[in-house]
Amino acid sequence: MRLIRRYGLFGLAAAAMVLIVVVPLAIVVVQGFISAQRGSWDFTLDHVTLVVTRWPYWAALLNTLAIGLGATTFACAAGIPMAWLFARTNLPGKGLLEKLATIPIFIPPFVGAVAWILLAAPRIGAFNYPFRALMGLEPLNVYTLTGISWVIGIYLAPYVMMIVAAALRSMDPSLEEAAQVSGLSRLRTAVTVTLPLVAPAILSGAVLAFIITIGLFGTPVVIGWARQLYFITSRIYLASQEVPPAFGVMAVLAIYLILLSLLATMLQRWLIKGRSFVTVSGKGFRARPILLGRVRWLAAGFVWLYCFFTIIAPVIVLVGAAFSTFTWSGRFTSENFEYLWASRDVRVTLQNSLLIALIAATASTIIGIVISWTTQRTTLPYRQILEYLAVLPVSVPGIAFGVGVALFWLRMPIAIYGTIWIIVLAFIGRFTGYAVRSISSSIVQVHPELEESARIAGYGWIRTFIHITLPLIRPSIVASWMLLFSIFITELSMVILLYTANTRTFSVLSFEVWNAGNFSQVASLSLLQLVVGVVVLQAVQLLWPQRNVHG
Amino acid sequence: MTQHLPAKLRAAFAAVAVLGACLVAAPDLARAADPALVAAAEKEGELVVYGGDISETPHQIKRFMEIYPKIKATFVTAGGWQLYNRYMSEHSAGQAVADAFTNVEDTLLTLDAGGHLAEFKSDALKNFPSGVQVGNFVRTKLGYAALVSNTSQMKGLPVPDDWTSFINAPKVWEDRVAYVDPRGSSVAFMVLAAMYQTFGEEKAKQIYTGLKSTRPEVSMNTPASVTKLVSGERPLMMYILTNHVGDALRKGAPLEFTIPTSGAVPFYFAAGVLKNAKHPNAARLYLEYLLDQGQDVIISRGEYSMRNNAPAPKGLPPLDKVKFINFDLKKALADQKKLIAWWQDVTGIQ
Numbered sequence: 053m054r055l056i057r058r059y060g061l062f063g064l065a066a067a068a069m070v071l072i073v074v075v076p077l078a079i080v081v082v083q084g085f086i087s088a089q090r091g092s093w094d095f096t097l098d099h100v101t102l103v104v105t106r107w108p109y110w111a112a113l114l115n116t117l118a119i120g121l122g123a124t125t126f127a128c129a130a131g132i133p134m135a136w137l138f139a140r141t142n143l144p145g146k147g148l149l150e151k152l153a154t155i156p157i158f159i160p161p162f163v164g165a166v167a168w169i170l171l172a173a174p175r176i177g178a179f180n181y182p183f184r185a186l187m188g189l190e191p192l193n194v195y196t197l198t199g200i201s202w203v204i205g206i207y208l209a210p211y212v213m214m215i216v217a218a219a220l221r222s223m224d225p226s227l228e229e230a231a232q233v234s235g236l237s238r239l240r241t242a243v244t245v246t247l248p249l250v251a252p253a254i255l256s257g258a259v260l261a262f263i264i265t266i267g268l269f270g271t272p273v274v275i276g277w278a279r280q281l282y283f284i285t286s287r288i289y290l291a292s293q294e295v296p297p298a299f300g301v302m303a304v305l306a307i308y309l310i311l312l313s314l315l316a317t318m319l320q321r322w323l324i325k326g327r328s329f330v331t332v333s334g335k336g337f338r339a340r341p342i343l344l345g346r347v348r349w350l351a352a353g354f355v356w357l358y359c360f361f362t363i364i365a366p367v368i369v370l371v372g373a374a375f376s377t378f379t380w381s382g383r384f385t386s387e388n389f390e391y392l393w394a395s396r397d398v399r400v401t402l403q404n405s406l407l408i409a410l411i412a413a414t415a416s417t418i419i420g421i422v423i424s425w426t427t428q429r430t431t432l433p434y435r436q437i438l439e440y441l442a443v444l445p446v447s448v449p450g451i452a453f454g455v456g457v458a459l460f461w462l463r464m465p466i467a468i469y470g471t472i473w474i475i476v477l478a479f480i481g482r483f484t485g486y487a488v489r490s491i492s493s494s495i496v497q498v499h500p501e502l503e504e505s506a507r508i509a510g511y512g513w514i515r516t517f518i519h520i521t522l523p524l525i526r527p528s529i530v531a532s533w534m535l536l537f538s539i540f541i542t543e544l545s546m547v548i549l550l551y552t553a554n555t556r557t558f559s560v561l562s563f564e565v566w567n568a569g570n571f572s573q574v575a576s577l578s579l580l581q582l583v584v585g586v587v588v589l590q591a592v593q594l595l596w597p598q599r600n601v602h603g
Numbered sequence: 604m605t606q607h608l609p610a611k612l613r614a615a616f617a618a619v620a621v622l623g624a625c626l627v628a629a630p631d632l633a634r635a636a637d638p639a640l641v642a643a644a645e646k647e648g649e650l651v652v653y654g655g656d657i658s659e660t661p662h663q664i665k666r667f668m669e670i671y672p673k674i675k676a677t678f679v680t681a682g683g684w685q686l687y688n689r690y691m692s693e694h695s696a697g698q699a700v701a702d703a704f705t706n707v708e709d710t711l712l713t714l715d716a717g718g719h720l721a722e723f724k725s726d727a728l729k730n731f732p733s734g735v736q737v738g739n740f741v742r743t744k745l746g747y748a749a750l751v752s753n754t755s756q757m758k759g760l761p762v763p764d765d766w767t768s769f770i771n772a773p774k775v776w777e778d779r780v781a782y783v784d785p786r787g788s789s790v791a792f793m794v795l796a797a798m799y800q801t802f803g804e805e806k807a808k809q810i811y812t813g814l815k816s817t818r819p820e821v822s823m824n825t826p827a828s829v830t831k832l833v834s835g836e837r838p839l840m841m842y843i844l845t846n847h848v849g850d851a852l853r854k855g856a857p858l859e860f861t862i863p864t865s866g867a868v869p870f871y872f873a874a875g876v877l878k879n880a881k882h883p884n885a886a887r888l889y890l891e892y893l894l895d896q897g898q899d900v901i902i903s904r905g906e907y908s909m910r911n912n913a914p915a916p917k918g919l920p921p922l923d924k925v926k927f928i929n930f931d932l933k934k935a936l937a938d939q940k941k942l943i944a945w946w947q948d949v950t951g952i953q
Contacts, residue, residue, distance in 0.1 A: 108953035169836070174778070176836045274827070277784070278820040280952055293787055295684050295713075296691070377854040379834040396668075397661060462696035469698050549689075552700050553651040553677030564680050568658035569826030569833075569847055 062432050065422050069441040072481035076456030077310075077445055083455075084303030099300030103308075109287060113308060115276075116284045119201045120266040120312070126205025127261040130358050131212025132254060136242055137351050138213070139220035140228075142341040144348055149355045150217075151589065156362040157210045157538035158585025160559055162270030163578045166571065167366035168194050168203045169275065170379070178369070195279045204271050206362050208264060211535055212257035215490050218527040219253030220246070222497055225340065238342050252493040255320045260446075260489060263313050267449040269545035284308055285449045285545075292451060299455070306452035310444065317443055367582070373575035388576035397561055398577070402584070405558040408472050409540035412479035417533045419480065420487025425517065428495040429503070439492070443485035450545030453482050458549050470552045478546050483539060487532040494528035495521070530596045534589065541585060636891050641671070643884035650676040650885035653690060655683035655706025655789070656872055657826070658846065659904060666900050667892050674885055682824065683710040683789045690877070694719070699879050702886035705893075707789045708873040709936060711740045720875040721883065727894040731909050740875035743893045745907045747867040747925065748794050748842040755857045756838035765864040766798060767806070769813040769841065781820040781828040782841035785946055788824050790870060794842050795946055796935030797868040797928050804945075811949045814841060821952060832858070842868070845919060849905025852918040860919060866928040 087096040103109045137143045138150045156164070171178050172192040180190045193199055227249065231241040247254065272283040282290075288305050291298035344351055377383045392398050420442070426432065427439045445453055457478040461468045468474045498521060506516040522529075544559045551560055558581060566574045644650075650667075654660030657680045664676045679686065683706035693699040704714060714720050720739035728735055735742045752762040760775050772780075783791035798807040820837050822828040829847045831837040833856045848860055874893050876886040898908045905916040915921040935942070947953055 106953075166830075170834070173836050176834050273823060277823045278781075278827075280821065290786060292688070293682070293684060295688060297688050378851060378856050379830060381833075381854070381856065383855060396665070458692065462692060462698055469693075469696075470700055548681075551679070553679050556677075556679070564657055564661070567680070567824065567826050569829040570658070570850075571830050 061422060062426055062430075062435065062438070065419065065426065065438055066441075068419070069438060072477050073441050073445050076453060076460050076478075076481060077448065078456075079459050080303050080306050080448070080452050080456040081310075082303070083299040084307055085300075087300070096300075099298075099304050103301060103304040108282065109305070112282050112284050112287045112305075115197065115281055116266050116309075117312075118197050119204060119272065119283065120262045122198065122201025123205035123208060123265040124258050124262040126202055127208040127212050128254070128258050130206060130209035131257060131261075132216055132247070133351075134209070134355055134358065135213045135216035135220060136246065137355065139217045140225070140242075140246065140342050141344050141351070142348060143344065143355070144352050149352065149359070151586075151593075152359045152363060153213060153355060154210050154534070154589060155582065155586060156207050157535070158542065158582050158589075159207065159363075159366065159578065160270070160542040160544065160562060160581065161204070161207060161268060162274050162544065162566065163370075163562065163574065164207050164362075164366060165203055165271040165274040166566070166574070167369045168199075170369045170373075171365055172199065178365075194275055195281075197281065200272060200275050200281070203275065204265050204268060205261070206358070208261045209358070209362075211264070212254075212261055214531040214535055215257040215260070215493070215528070216250055216253045218490065218531040219250040219493060219497060221527045222494055222524060223249060228342070229340070232342075238344065241342070252324050252496055253490075255323060256489045256493045259316045259320045260486060262316050263446050266309055266312055267446070269449060269451055285451065288449055288451050292455070297455075302452055302455065306448055309452075310448055313444070313446060313448070367579070370575040370578055373572050374579055376572050379571050388572050391573060392576055392580050397556075398558075398580070401556050401558045401561040402580075404472060404555055405541055406584070408475050408479070408557065409537050411472075412476045412483075412540050413533050413536040415476070416480050416484045416536050417487050417491075417529060419484050420491050420532060421522075421529065423484070423488050424491040424495050425521070428492055429500070429521075439488055442488045445482045446485040448482065450482065450543065451549065454478060454546035454549035457481065457546070470554065472555050475547055475550050475555060475557070478550055479536075479540050479543070482546065483536055486535055486539070490528050490532045490535065491525060494525040498524050526596065530592065534592060537588065538585065541588075542581070636888065636895065640884060640888050640891065644882070644888040645671065645673040647882040647885045648674060649882050650674055650703070650889055651701050651882070652676065652678040652703045652705060652889065653686045653701040654678050654680045655686055655710065656846065657681070658850065659872075659901070659906075660705065662900055662904060663893065663897055666896060667889060670892065670896060671888065674888070676885075676889070682787065683707055686710065687713065690714075690719075694879065699877065700881070701877055702880035702882045703874060703876055703889050705743065705872065705874040707746075707793075708737065708740070708742065708871045709789050709793070709932060711873040711875050712738075712933065712936065714875060714877075715739050719878055721878045721880065721886075723876050723887065723890055725891055725894055727891060730911055731894070732911060735909055737873065740873045741890060741894065742871040742873045742909055743897065744846075744872045744901050744909055745869065745922065746790075746845045746872065747869045747927065748790060748844055749867040750861040750863055751832065751840045751843040751848060752859050752861070753832055753835050753838035753857055754859050756835040762839065762859070762861065763863075764861060766810055766841075767802070767865065769811075769817070770806075770809045772813045772817045776817045776839060778818050779837060780814065780817040780839045780841065781822055781831060781837035782814060783825050783828055784821050784823055784952075786943055790825060790844055790868075791842075792939065792942070793870055793930075793932070793935065794868050796932075796938070796942055797930040799942060799945070800930045800935070801865065801928050808949050811946065815950050821950075844870075845916070846872075846904075846906050849916050849919070852916075853905045862920065862925055864926075866926040868930065869927045870932075 084099050085095055086093045087098065134153055138146050170176065172194040174190045174193055177192055180192050183189045183191055194203065228241050228245050231245045267285065269285045273286050273289065276283060277286060284305050288302050291301040373379055374388045375384045377385050423438045423442050427435045457474065461474050502520050503516050506520045542559050544563055547557050547560055551557060562574055562577045565577060652660065652664060660678050660680050664678050668676050686706065687710045690699065690701055715738040722739050723741065750763050761773055763769060785792040785795045798810055825844055825847055828840055829843065829851065832840050833851055848858060851858055874890050876883060876890060880886045898910045901908045902913060907916060907922060
């Protein structure tokens with residue numbers, strides 16, 4: 053009985069992770085080493101040999117690494133300063149700016165990519181017009197590794213921003229105040245005191261951005277394919293197009309991404325190993341904003357510029373396209389908006405998407421809390437395995453993980469295939485690692501003395517968790533839920549394999565319409581998706597207001 | 604500081620905000636076909652279509668449900684071979700969900716050869732030319748691939764009048780041409796096969812080498828190129844399909860469709876009932892519908908109906924004025940891997 057009490061939750065979580073993570077992943081990996089010819093399965097190294105000895109696969113790996121590092125750099129360069137400005141300073145209009153800066157996560161990646169083609173493509177890019185008119189030059193070209201990194205990076209910046217801002221909000225600012233009292237400038241305080249203290253969150257955000265990028269399908273394919281810039285996910289897609297699909301090659305390429313993800317995670321652990329990041333102790337605090345002086349207008353300008361690049365300019369393009377009969381036609385129509393109200397497809401797919409995203413985001417967040425707490429706050433042997441299992445599939449491209457999930461549930465006697473539950477399980481399996489990363493970095497900051505005091509006062513561990521730990525890590529829980537919801541509402545690469553006729557989602561509908569060449573209708577669908585995202589974001593922020601410093 | 608609302612009000616607001624986005628459905632209308640088939644299909648009450656014609660399938664399903672509101676019709680659209688792979692995975696696991704399959708006939712030929720299609724005969728075929736029935740499936744519409752240019756972007760510039768025009772591509776076509784990757788598109792592969800079979804290996808090689816000299820965009824699918832053609836980013840396309848250009852022309856896009864002097868590459872869209880369909884009567888009714896009211900949908904969308912005496916779409920020539928290339932689809936399918944490898948070798952695209 054004591055054993056069950058001690059290991060019950062751990063065992064349950066471990067069993068769930070095995071079912072929804074290990075088995076689909078194992079199915080994918082095993083495909084890399086078997087040959088299923090003539091009805092029998094034989095061990096083979098043919099797929100590995102093929103991938104390792106051919107230059108196109110090495111080029112895909114190098115391209116993937118290049119955009120992984122590039123996009124992470126852009127995401128951190130925009131996301132970290134914004135997090136600090138929103139959580140710590142008297143930035144003018146920061147309530148509105150923070151909401152605006154979060155909106156890009158509701159723009160489906162492939163729509164952002166198409167919008168940026170219209171903004172920065174050589175012949176028709178709107179940003180190239182003034183340069184062409186004045187100097188006869190077209191300096192911007194989205195069809196490059198830098199262009200692709202930029203488009204991915206700016207849309208990942210809110211993820212970094214949310215994770216870092218959550219950590220900053222949980223942090224006692226007395227250390228910063230002490231630094232300023234000691235004569236450090238605001239900038240030096242931020243760089244030498246604040247940033248190192250939230251290093252786990254920054255590393256979490258950076259690793260997350262890197263991992264999302266290397267596993268991303270839509271943007272690299274929409275922009276890169278046109279100029280023969282292939283990435284690992286593009287190669288996996290090409291292998292999936294063969295008849296029958298080249299599962300072996302897909303598996304080996306998926307293993308590349310798993311290894312890259314593991315390397316990034318290990319690097320993150322190594323960098324923070326042996327250092328203490330506790331900044332939330334038993335002492336209460338009331339944060340005061342850092343006064344930026346006149347620089348605050350410059351800082352606001354930076355955030356507005358970010359919003360211009362990620363929302364304002366793309367939304368102008370989308371609104372223009374949605375009111376046009378076809379792209380850049382100069383002929384206007386309300387047909388594409390009428391379609392939103394008249395179409396049964398829009399209603400049904402939106403219902404499916406909301407239902408799936410709400411269920412999966414909530415379940416993933418709860419599992420993320422359980423795993424983070426177990427690994428950070430218990431002494432159970434092998435508890436780290438849970439975290440590794442959760443994080444493992446994060447970098448596996450959706451298309452590969454989706455294959456594993458589909459092959460597994462197709463052969464199970466339980467009727468999951470063809471229902472929304474297969475998508476929900478796939479989302480939980482692949483994305484719970486995001487919640488674990490964000491929530492773990494927050495729990496690390498909470499000094500155990502707070503929980504120990506509660507236990508001494510007679511609280512059981514559940515009450516301690518609910519009344520002490522949970523309120524302290526709430527910002528990161530809310531941020532995790534929002535992050536997961538935004539991913540689930542726009543996710544395509546896995547859903548495209550797992551949906552069936554009754555479970556089409558809104559992103560599938562957008563992709564179908566894009567596939568049919570109707571960008572004006574895609575634009576109207578994307579605008580609706582943005583509105584839905586903003587409504588949900590607003591509802592969550594009303595329910596669980598963020599702790600902001602006054603300014 | 605944010606004002607805290609009472610808990611119930613907050614919960615109510617959240618529920619309204621989230622669920623407010625979830626709306627309800629409701630179509631109507633009614634019309635009849637063979638009463639016994641309609642009754643049997645309505646008894647089944649459901650229909651699942653796997654549709655490779657991404658732009659048309661939603662319109663056909665919508666119209667079908669207007670006529671037969673008691674049948675809940677749903678669909679999955681994707682590239683033809685993606686759908687084929689999906690069907691085969693489901694079928695091998697005993698969890699096939701599709702009742703009817705529609706696509707360019709390459710996949711239908713493969714499905715039929717594998718014994719996956721149920722027998723289908725229809726009285727409606729008397730309204731169509733002979734040759735519409737192929738094995739166990741029916742051809743539902745004709746399309747063809749031809750050359751196309753954006754007239755506002757190519758004003759005053761030379762445009763190709765034949766496939767062979769690309770052999771000596773003028774310098775001004777550089778960075779203006781797009782075509783589609785035959786690894787990801789059925790029709791791009793058919794065009795490649797038609798070039799190879801019609802002009803022979805050497806001349807086909809010259810065509811694709813000439814194309815390469817224009818620094819073309821090689822899109823993953825046709826619609827991706829159409830978007831760029833219409834916007835003017837890539838104002839010349841080596842080929843476009845009638846089922847894509849029809850809609851753009853109807854909306855007034857500045858496109859000029861040119862039938863190559865050697866001939867356009869024809870292809871048929873087709874439909875079949877899957878042998879293990881859970882709703883076989885609904886699937887049969889859907890095929891009957893495609894041969895009847897579905898043809899009206901095809902015409903209204905600016906495409907070539909297969910029905911006798913059907914009008915040509917607006918902006919496109921009547922079929923008897925179109926010269927077609929003769930090519931052997933079955934042979935092309937048999938040589939698929941070899942042809943793709945040849946194309947990769949010629950273009951350097953791996």
